[in-house]
Amino acid sequence: MGRLSQDDRLGPYRIVGPLGKGGMGEVYRARDPRLDRDVAIKVVPEDLMANEAARMRFEREAKAVAALSHPNILSVFDIGVEGNCTFLVSELLEGRTLRDELRNGPLPVERIREWGAAIADGVGAAHLQGIVHRDLKPENIFITSAGRVKILDFGLARVHVSASDAAKGQSQVATNAVITQQGSILGTVGYMSPEQVRSEEAGPASDIFSLGCILYEMTTGCSPFLRPTSVEILVAVLHISPKPPSEVQPGVIPRELDGIIDRCLRKDPSERFRDAVDLAFALRQETASAAPMPPAPVASIPPAPVTRLPRAWMLAAAAAVVIIAGGLLVWTFGRGLESPEMPTVRVAEASPLTLAIPQFDQAEGGSAQYAADAVQGEIVRWLSRSPRIRIVADDTAREVMKSGSGSAMAEKLGIDYFLIGRVEDGDAHRTTIEVRPRSGKSARIEVTAADLPAAGRLAAEEIIRQLGLPELAPQQEPSKSDPHAARIYYEARHFWNKRDEAGLQKAIELLHQAIDIDPQFALAYVGLAEAYSVLHTAASLPTSETFPRARAAAKRALEIDESLAEAHVSLAYVMERYDRDWAAAEREYQRAIALRPDYATAHQWYGELLTSRGRKEEARAAMERARELDPLSAIIAASDIWLELLFRDYDAAVRNGRSTIAAFPDFSSARSYTARALLEKGQNSEAIAMHRTAVSLRRSKILELWLAEALVRDGKTSEALAIVRRIEAGGEYVNPYYLAFPYIALGDHDRALSLLEEAVETSVEQLAWFDLDPSLDPLRTSPRFQSMSKRLEVPRIQD
Numbered sequence: 001m002g003r004l005s006q007d008d009r010l011g012p013y014r015i016v017g018p019l020g021k022g023g024m025g026e027v028y029r030a031r032d033p034r035l036d037r038d039v040a041i042k043v044v045p046e047d048l049m050a051n052e053a054a055r056m057r058f059e060r061e062a063k064a065v066a067a068l069s070h071p072n073i074l075s076v077f078d079i080g081v082e083g084n085c086t087f088l089v090s091e092l093l094e095g096r097t098l099r100d101e102l103r104n105g106p107l108p109v110e111r112i113r114e115w116g117a118a119i120a121d122g123v124g125a126a127h128l129q130g131i132v133h134r135d136l137k138p139e140n141i142f143i144t145s146a147g148r149v150k151i152l153d154f155g156l157a158r159v160h161v162s163a164s165d166a167a168k169g170q171s172q173v174a175t176n177a178v179i180t181q182q183g184s185i186l187g188t189v190g191y192m193s194p195e196q197v198r199s200e201e202a203g204p205a206s207d208i209f210s211l212g213c214i215l216y217e218m219t220t221g222c223s224p225f226l227r228p229t230s231v232e233i234l235v236a237v238l239h240i241s242p243k244p245p246s247e248v249q250p251g252v253i254p255r256e257l258d259g260i261i262d263r264c265l266r267k268d269p270s271e272r273f274r275d276a277v278d279l280a281f282a283l284r285q286e287t288a289s290a291a292p293m294p295p296a297p298v299a300s301i302p303p304a305p306v307t308r309l310p311r312a313w314m315l316a317a318a319a320a321v322v323i324i325a326g327g328l329l330v331w332t333f334g335r336g337l338e339s340p341e342m343p344t345v346r347v348a349e350a351s352p353l354t355l356a357i358p359q360f361d362q363a364e365g366g367s368a369q370y371a372a373d374a375v376q377g378e379i380v381r382w383l384s385r386s387p388r389i390r391i392v393a394d395d396t397a398r399e400v401m402k403s404g405s406g407s408a409m410a411e412k413l414g415i416d417y418f419l420i421g422r423v424e425d426g427d428a429h430r431t432t433i434e435v436r437p438r439s440g441k442s443a444r445i446e447v448t449a450a451d452l453p454a455a456g457r458l459a460a461e462e463i464i465r466q467l468g469l470p471e472l473a474p475q476q477e478p479s480k481s482d483p484h485a486a487r488i489y490y491e492a493r494h495f496w497n498k499r500d501e502a503g504l505q506k507a508i509e510l511l512h513q514a515i516d517i518d519p520q521f522a523l524a525y526v527g528l529a530e531a532y533s534v535l536h537t538a539a540s541l542p543t544s545e546t547f548p549r550a551r552a553a554a555k556r557a558l559e560i561d562e563s564l565a566e567a568h569v570s571l572a573y574v575m576e577r578y579d580r581d582w583a584a585a586e587r588e589y590q591r592a593i594a595l596r597p598d599y600a601t602a603h604q605w606y607g608e609l610l611t612s613r614g615r616k617e618e619a620r621a622a623m624e625r626a627r628e629l630d631p632l633s634a635i636i637a638a639s640d641i642w643l644e645l646l647f648r649d650y651d652a653a654v655r656n657g658r659s660t661i662a663a664f665p666d667f668s669s670a671r672s673y674t675a676r677a678l679l680e681k682g683q684n685s686e687a688i689a690m691h692r693t694a695v696s697l698r699r700s701k702i703l704e705l706w707l708a709e710a711l712v713r714d715g716k717t718s719e720a721l722a723i724v725r726r727i728e729a730g731g732e733y734v735n736p737y738y739l740a741f742p743y744i745a746l747g748d749h750d751r752a753l754s755l756l757e758e759a760v761e762t763s764v765e766q767l768a769w770f771d772l773d774p775s776l777d778p779l780r781t782s783p784r785f786q787s788m789s790k791r792l793e794v795p796r797i798q799d
Helices: 052-066 098-102 109-128 163-168 204-220 230-239 255-264 276-284 311-324 369-383 394-402 408-413 452-466 483-496 501-517 522-539 543-560 565-579 582-595 600-612 616-629 634-646 650-663 668-680 684-697 701-713 717-728 736-746 749-761 765-769 774-779 783-792
Strands: 013-022 025-032 037-044 076-082 085-091 095-097 141-144 149-151 353-356 389-392 417-424 429-437 443-449
Touching: 013 037, 013 582, 052 076, 095 098, 095 616, 098 141, 098 204, 109 141, 109 149, 109 204, 109 276, 204 255, 204 276, 255 276, 369 389, 369 417, 369 429, 369 452, 369 483, 417 452, 429 452, 443 452, 452 483, 483 501, 483 522, 501 522, 522 543, 522 565, 543 565, 565 582, 565 600, 565 765, 582 600, 600 616, 600 634, 600 765, 616 634, 634 650, 634 668, 650 668, 668 684, 668 701, 668 774, 684 701, 701 717, 701 736, 717 736, 736 749, 736 765, 736 774, 749 765, 749 774, 749 783
Parallel strands: 353 389, 353 417
Antiparallel strands: 013 025, 025 037, 037 085, 076 085, 095 141, 141 149, 417 429, 429 443
16 A cells, blocks of 8 residues: 555554654554544554564554553554555554654753653663563653653563563563564664663663663753764763763753663663652652762763764774674664664754854845745745754844954854855856854855755755754755746745735746746745745735635645645635634644645644634644744744734733734834733733834724724723724724724623624624634624634633
């Protein structure tokens, strides 16, 4: 069976969409109609199932995990076969892996203790059932959106039989469920215990060693045995003790944690914690009782910077590998090391480099700023995929540049490099970038490419090389289009990003030109869908005029290229904001993210949907990911303000607002969202002043109505009524949802409720916020309001 598609069936389960790749197979979201719940399904490739050992290993995972029942272990529900397809069904988790959490660096001590103890609890429960995981690593630890720790992928789990039980012939699970090839190494390089490296039996103490590696990375942001090659890592695991975390992070990590982690990482299994229960207990102590063990007689080498081991160690390592196995087999769950000569070890993240990227300039004499913006956007998109890079916003970078790249301001912000770019638009796009360190000598990069995405990708690859960072994995690129049409498309994107009426109308005009040139240009249809999706707000148009056009454009893009993530996002936005089909919209967002995980707008709009559903932590995680992927986006930064405003964390909204305004001073939405939060905090004067600035930056009926609401709440009723009457007498469409705001503030609840009923009838976009928006609070006890809320089926905030 090939790759599964939406609505395919596996037994009683209906496939919803792909989730990614897990240990030994593809993972899908599916629906179990019998219990009316979503589940995760792991499908093992047919070629692996043709192998008897792999089939046994798959069945072992199902039996091992199904035998466990613990809140910190993934629950397995079912196993089945459909034709040639074998699959395992488990609970569906929403959240992030511990690896994702570590991309931002070390964790707070309180979180290390809490999550570390939870992992130890789950591991301890498995050990009590005679099951050893053997592949604990950050990728196999999941943090749900509710903050619960779940251990995944018992694909390397084996039943451990103690000497006493062996003598009695006892085991919780049949011992013949596990067969390990003699002389092979199973586990992930960098997290394996010394006994695993030596191909000895890996008992419960092996999991404690791996958990020690995880705790070390949680405290320092770096793997304890980080080295450039797999052989050097194996040698370090066998013979070298890492530098204590408190020395890597002085003044941050308490010495008690040093002792706990050191005890986990003992080379001799008998010197580690007696069991995972003891480890969990030690982590939970206010002052941990585990004292450091006496130092081992081996060298202490810090985890970073990476250095190569001496040649004598390398010769010993080569001999060790030969002794361990005639043919080295290292499993990394879905990515094996092909041979010891050509290792592909993932290098763990160290502290990220901070890059300041002010807006790229057009070449002298040029007129196409859109080309410079497009190349810069592609560079940012590619660089944001690296966990070793953090990017600061354009206006912040420019402000620092004014005072000199070596200034105290640059040092305070931790800026390591400035990327100063210039793009020449012509038959070929020549991009010149100066990679300027905060202090020291600059490097110059120059690339030329026929199209803008290629120019950005090539430049990003060269920047990665200049910075000495690991190369980025290749990524599927959108299908090629007519070069002239593509150039017009990027010009349209430049205008779309302005998010005002004139910019959106110009973008729509240009996108139609691109489609006339290349009718099969799917991205141009996506651009139309996105422009029409936000046009009603900027131009004060009824959603009935804009969203049907957005839907038609998105569907046309999918007809051309069904795998285009951007098109799924555009369609999801229409489903959410116009059709109010929340479930279908969520499926489309999830499918888009699965197709293209680095698409920032997908995470942003999905985060907004999660916000509308009251799913706080999931929404925050999605928005955080969007900002990581596109730190130069003003609208994504502003969405963070909106999220906290709706979740009633007004202090956080104002904090986000002030930092966003500093980075994007001309972006009116950031000011208006912040002003609304200030108003809810009772800071009326500052809120009104900020609203006035927002209106001066972008004339908009919505922004003026927000100003009118603030004026009423500050007692300036006459000025507020003058604004409302002028807008109502203008003869143009006015969004009834926002027109209700000043009437609510005035106490005219009957008029406000009538306007909201009109909004419900005409399906305005803002109904997504109906049960969250603080401005509507005075109406919530009204039967008319409650009737509308019930009709919309919008949930209350989840605490």
